[in-house]
Amino acid sequence: MRRIFGSKVVRGDQVRQKAHRKVHLRPTVLATPKDTWPKIEKLGLTMQQDGVRDWCQYFHFEHSPAYQKIQLRFWEAVDTFDPNSIAAILHAHPYHVDSLLQMSEVSRLGEDIQMASELIERALCSFESSFHTLFNYTQANCRLDYSRAENRSFFLTLFRHLSYISRRGCHRTALEFCKLLLALNPEKDPLCALLIIDYCAVRGGEYRFLIDLFHAWEPHRNLSQLPNFAFSVPLAMFHSQNREEKEGEGGGETEANKRLQDALLMFPCLLPILLDKCGVTLDPAVTSHSLFTQPIEREPNGLKLLMKLYVERSHSLWKEPRQRPSKYRLQGQSSQALQ
Incomplete structure (x- = not known):
């Protein structure tokens, strides 16, 4: 470029680019602002500590x-059922x-x-720019009450963001x-993160985390009563033990088999x-047994x-090439569970 146009022209262009570059209020971690985004502005969204x-x-x-x-303008725009009205608000306030x-x-x-x-990433940046200085979400001791209307948007933003990044194949990030x-509200879990975390953990290869979570929460949360944990935990045990065997640490599959049999029963x-x-x-020995012939419609809604939900989201975990033996193991354990 310098040979063609000269150093002064190139230097002047660089100066103009720096002058027009977007200046953000603070660096963010949850989402990275893009140069094409409007400048992050403080609209009046803040975070306060309750104690x-x-x-x-x-x-x-x-x-x-x-x-x-x-x-208030936003709710009035929602009542019109016209997306253009909301787009007009977003044009005037890009980080609402x-x-x-x-x-x-x-x-x-x-x-x-x-x-x-x-x-959604822009919404995350807007939230993060308003975090309280003591709000350290990496320590897992910061809580938000979902029943408070102002907090709900943050829960929804996190939920939708992890859904989108999981669709892009970033399962490890989605797990985080x-x-x-x-962690924001573990007692009530308003958006049912427990129904998703097992899928993200297995897809992300974090088998030990899922197993540890199950053992830590099972005594007081009865996670084994949830179908997703009942089936995902033995699957995680199976792959964790295979990983340990490859690393020469031994293991065995007794506990995984037992957990899978319990889940099938x-x-x-x-x-x-x-x-x-x-x-x-299905194997004929399984299809002919009354335990597995009961229609699912008889179960409570x-x-x-x-x-x-578990089958629709997690069926791919049982048929991936590297996990293909799992689905045949599922039939084998179902036969053993009948004995």
Whole structure:
């Protein structure tokens, strides 16, 4: 470039680029601002500390009077059922989080997944720029109350962000966001992060984390009563033991087999629909047994929904090439469970 146009022209162009470069308020970790984004502005979204109870620090987001006016305009725009009204608010206030969430959904419904994901990342940057100085989400002792309206948008933003990055194949990163979502309110788990965290852990290869979580929470949360944990934990044990054997640490598969048999006895209706989703024909010894021939429609609606959610989300874990023996092991353990 210097040979063609001269050093003065190139230097002048670099100066102009620096002058027009977006200046952000502070570096962010949850999402990286892009140069094409508008400058991050403070609209009046702040975080306040509620106090410390049982070694946990409680916080909440707060809206200033100016932000409340924008929020009121947003709800009026929602009532019009016109996305252009929300887009107008977003044009005037590029980091209004509820407008970003709503327009992200509009983009998703329009099959523009890239734009939907980018709008969620902008919402994350907006939230992170308003964090309290004591809000350290890496220590797992910071809490937010989902029942407070101002906090709900942050939960939704995290949930949608981990969904989008999981779709991009970043399962290890999705697991970390799922941990954060669960840590913000582990007692109530308002967005049911426990129904997702097992999938993210197995897909991300974090088998030991899932096993440790199960052993730590099982006594007081009864995680084995959830179909996703009942089946994902033995699968994680199986792969963890295979990994240890490859590293020369031994192991065996006794506990994984026992856990899988317990899962099949507790949720027998899940086996036929899971293997059907994997494209595997059931063994005649299994199909002829009354335990596995009961239709899933007889189960309570809540349990039926949990089983279908697990099969729809996690069936690929049982049929990946590196895990292909798992689906045949599933049939073998079902036969042993009948004995």
